[in-house]
Amino acid sequence: MKMTKIIATVAACAFGAAASAQDGNTLFVEGEKMVTETAAPDHVEGLRTIYSGWRFRTPETQALQMDDFENPAMIFVDQALDLFNTVDGSEGRSCASCHESVEDFAGLTATMPKVIDGKLTTMEDLLNGHRAKAMGAEPWKWSGPEMQSMIALIGLQSRGMPMNVAIDGDAAPFYEQGKEMYYTRYGQLEMSCANCHEDNYGNMIRADHLSQGQINGFPTYRLKQAKLISRHNRFRGCIRDTRAETFAEGSDEFRALELYVASRSNGLSVETPAVRQ
Amino acid sequence: MKQTLAILAATSLFATAAFAEGIAPGDVEFVDGAVETSLSGVPGNPEKGAELMNKGAGNCIACHSVEALAHLPFHGEVGPPLDGAGERWSEAELRGIVANAKIMFPDSMMPSFYKTTGFIRVGDGYTGKAAAAGEVAPLLSAQDVEDVVSFLVTLKYD
Numbered sequence: 001m002k003m004t005k006i007i008a009t010v011a012a013c014a015f016g017a018a019a020s021a022q023d024g025n026t027l028f029v030e031g032e033k034m035v036t037e038t039a040a041p042d043h044v045e046g047l048r049t050i051y052s053g054w055r056f057r058t059p060e061t062q063a064l065q066m067d068d069f070e071n072p073a074m075i076f077v078d079q080a081l082d083l084f085n086t087v088d089g090s091e092g093r094s095c096a097s098c099h100e101s102v103e104d105f106a107g108l109t110a111t112m113p114k115v116i117d118g119k120l121t122t123m124e125d126l127l128n129g130h131r132a133k134a135m136g137a138e139p140w141k142w143s144g145p146e147m148q149s150m151i152a153l154i155g156l157q158s159r160g161m162p163m164n165v166a167i168d169g170d171a172a173p174f175y176e177q178g179k180e181m182y183y184t185r186y187g188q189l190e191m192s193c194a195n196c197h198e199d200n201y202g203n204m205i206r207a208d209h210l211s212q213g214q215i216n217g218f219p220t221y222r223l224k225q226a227k228l229i230s231r232h233n234r235f236r237g238c239i240r241d242t243r244a245e246t247f248a249e250g251s252d253e254f255r256a257l258e259l260y261v262a263s264r265s266n267g268l269s270v271e272t273p274a275v276r277q
Numbered sequence: 278m279k280q281t282l283a284i285l286a287a288t289s290l291f292a293t294a295a296f297a298e299g300i301a302p303g304d305v306e307f308v309d310g311a312v313e314t315s316l317s318g319v320p321g322n323p324e325k326g327a328e329l330m331n332k333g334a335g336n337c338i339a340c341h342s343v344e345a346l347a348h349l350p351f352h353g354e355v356g357p358p359l360d361g362a363g364e365r366w367s368e369a370e371l372r373g374i375v376a377n378a379k380i381m382f383p384d385s386m387m388p389s390f391y392k393t394t395g396f397i398r399v400g401d402g403y404t405g406k407a408a409a410a411g412e413v414a415p416l417l418s419a420q421d422v423e424d425v426v427s428f429l430v431t432l433k434y435d
Contacts, residue, residue, distance in 0.1 A: 188399050188413060189388045199386065203354040206339040240405035245398040 027054055027271075030068055032160045034269040041266045043167060046198040047212070052268050053220075056201070056211040057277065061223070064275040073152055073221035073273035076145065076228055080153035083146060089137025098134060102153060109151075109158040110270050113259050115170035120255045123151050124230075142249040148219045148228040155219070155272030163216050163265040171259060178260025181253065187244025193261075196238075213238070215258070216265040217274025224277060231258050299419035302376075302393045310381030311369040316391065316419035321427025329425050334416035337425070340387070345432060356387060363432040371429045375422050390417040 027034040036052035044050070054062060064070050084095045084102055099105075113122040121129075124142055127150055131137040140147035167175040182193045196205065197213035204210070219228040232249035235257055239246040247253040299317040306312065329335035331349050342352035343359045362371065373380060378387035393412045401408045417425065 184397060186398050188396050188408075188416065190396065191386065191388075195386045200355050204351070205353045205355055206336070207351040236405065240400065240403060242400075243403060244396075244400045244405075245407040246400070246405040 024055070024059060024062060027052070027062075027066065029066055029159065029271070034160060034271055035162065035267065036269070038267040041263065044264050046194060047264075050214065050265065050268055051201070051212055052271060052274075053211040053214050053217060053276070054271060054274060056209045057275075061275055061277045064223075065217075065271070071221070071273065071275055072223070072226075073219075073228060073275065076149040076221070077153050077156055077273065079145075080149035083150060084153065089131065089135035091134065091136040093135045095130075098130075103157055105154045106157040107161060109155040109272060110161045110164050111166065113255060113262065114166060115174065118170065120171075120174045120252070120259060122231075122255055122258060123154065124250065125255075127151070143230040143233045145227065148230050151230075152219050152228055152273040155270060158270040159272060160269050163262065163268050163270060165259065165262040165266055167259070167263045174256045174259045175263065177253075177256040178258070181257045182260055185242075186239055187242030189242040189244075191242045193238065212264075213261065214265045214268060215261050216268040217271035219272065220274045220276045222276050228273065229276075231261075235261075302391050302415050305376055305391065307373055307377070307380045311367065311373040312376055313369045315423055316372070316376065317423050319420060319423065321420075321423035321425070323424070323428040323431055325421075326424035326426070326428030329417065329421055330428065334390070335421065335425060343432070359429065359432055361432060361434045363430045364434060366429075368426060368430050371426045372422065375417070375425050375429070388416060391415045391419070391422050 025036075027036050034052070034054075036055050038050060040047040040050045054065060064072065068074050081102065084099075087094045087097075095102075109123065112126075113120055115121065119125075124140075124147055127147065128139040131139060140150075165171075185192045185195065193213060196210055201210050201212045215231050215234075218231045218234070220234075221227070222229045230249065232251075232254045235254055236246045236249060247257075300314065305316065306314070327346065330337045330343065330346060337343075337359070338346060338349060338352045340353040340355035341357065341359045342354070345360075346352070366374065370381070374382075374387075376391035377389040378385045379389055393415050396413070399408045399413055400406060
């Protein structure tokens with residue numbers, strides 16, 4: 001039943017996107033082919049195939065992600081490039097003082113989050129860590145525009161590379177914690193991530209077309225809010241919508257959930273920065 | 278004769294109490310997932326029930342489609358279409374499903390609308406903050422459940 005739905009969606013999209021000479025099945029960004037569908041990694045027991053969130057969006061929203069001139073997130077990426085070269089903090093340094101080019105970060109986003117010196121580290125942690133230690137600069141707010149713009153710029157350097165987040169070794173306990181959260185039915189509505197994104201992807205819930213809740217396109221530009229949305233902000237919203245006490249952005253719980261959810265995207269292309277309605 | 282009177286008196290007393298307070302969420306008796314007794318003691322109003330299908334904490338059409346409410350936009354696909362529900366299920370079964378669907382359908386994704394305990398990290402509505410200590414109010418009141426059930430009973434195939 002799920003498969004029929006997706007095929008129906010794809011058929012509908014193919015029709016709608018005909019004008020842009022692309023079907024709703026295949027995503028080329030700036031001429032580069034993205035993997036939006038592939039076999040689920042072995043550790044994801046509840047899914048046989050994983051799909052990028054791009055596959056569940058309307059043809060209009062899909063089109064915005066195919067061309068960097070149309071993609072509204074690119075304004076923030078440009079601002080981040082300026083920030084990359086801007087001196088900040090007591091040490092009189094910019095990112096560029098230590099990192100010759102932002103292109104040096106190619107591949108990094110595909111492996112994040114990861115355990116570094118025993119600590120589960122997200123991209124936000126890396127950036128604020130460097131700001132504190134190397135620059136003597138104030139931390140950026142987790143979901144603030146500077147932080148998420150810089151994460152989008154760094155993510156863009158990995159666009160098209162397969163997500164490849166480690167779940168073994170040091171990462172194993174965090175993986176288990178995140179997995180447990182993914183299947184916990186939170187709040188007065190008693191719903192887990194899996195209820196919506198594993199059992200019901202492809203189905204409509206009210207006006208929303210449920211995707212698999214993959215995070216290979218984050219931070220995403222959300223047209224409704226006209227800004228970049230962080231991974232933890234999205235998690236917070238989804239848990240709040242179950243009438244639950246949610247977790248804080250930057251909490252250890254959300255770090256663990258991020259590792260687990262990112263690992264469910266292993267094999268999909270990094271699409272940062274993706275566009276959502 | 279005396280005994281009968283006594284029983285009658287007791288019964289009507291009980292009925293009055295039930296009328297005033299209804300059956301509390303923790304006291305609802307399920308038999309095979311169904312609930313025989315009205316939760317409020319007051320007959321449901323199907324028009325109010327139809328409204329609850331679309332709004333507030335009911336919002337049933339977020340997950341279910343209903344032909345009779347086709348004038349409203351955005352019916353969901355998570356649960357089965359409710360057309361004909363009044364033929365498939367008895368009133369008692371429908372009351373049980375709305376009050377706590379997880380008894381009729383174990384592990385169902387459908388929320389339990391007349392339940393106040395046993396939640397994980399229950400919030401204060403949709404604020405994302407913790408609920409104040411103590412019990413939360415059920416998603417639907419006893420009378421809301423009766424109203425919704427009285428609407429569902431009208432859903433027949435024609």
